[in-house]
Amino acid sequence: MQRRSVLTSALGALGSLLAAGCAPVPSARGSTATPPAPTPLRPRSEVAVTGGVHGDEPSGALVLPELEALGFATFGPCNPWGFAHHKRGLADGRDLNRSFARDDVPEVAAVxxxxxxxxxxxxxDLHEDRDAAGGYLIQHGPDDDLGRRVIRALGDEFAIDPEPSFLVVTGEDGVLRPSAAVLGVVELSRFYGLAFHAWLALGITTLVVECPRGWPLADRLRWHRRVVETAHALLGPPRAEALGARPPR
Ligand SMILES: [Zn+2]
Structure with missing residues (x-):
């Protein structure tokens, strides 16, 4: 994701707000507690993974065949021209990930x-970030805590960005979760990307998955695969079953 440093006092408290009310979840590693009863998982085919929206962030597209072989629903590279030419944008220079409110972009229509x-x-939606200090997630779906649970599960395996930021929104501990108010402003801007579109159009939680571009390619691929696998494992049962047994937040 392209980032710029914009400080805003109005949103400065967002990170601490996001941190409130979340009970700690013990790591699976090293835990001696009796594991809970297995939770029925959704079919992997119900988890969609997109990559290559930005053509100069290759790992997100390169990992898709591996994820498809595991049973996940994959699509990409979403920006085939950019991927082939190692360019962030589309052939006309536009940023695909700022174009999902448009109806005249073939790459948007395909997704x-x-x-x-x-x-x-x-x-x-898998990306790379040249400025990140570690892996992090941007979660669209302010009522969900999935992003935080994924990061907690992977904290022993990967370096996590302690203070991720995107545009005017900052997060902490590897999770950036725009509030409903911020998401409303993004919608009004008509200048939004794939993950926001999916959240808006389908009403599902979406995660933009980011990792440092400076990581070796093998590590970027492994990060993406582990985030997808972990998010699927933590997603829980189909909604009808989940209604009576929602995970603690
Ligand atoms: Zn990107």
């Missing part, structure tokens, strides 16, 4: 057809 056909329970 929308994929999502409409699949109607996934979760979407993960």
């Amino acid at each position: 929308q057809r994929f999502l409409e056909a699949r109607r996934p329970a979760l979407l993960l």
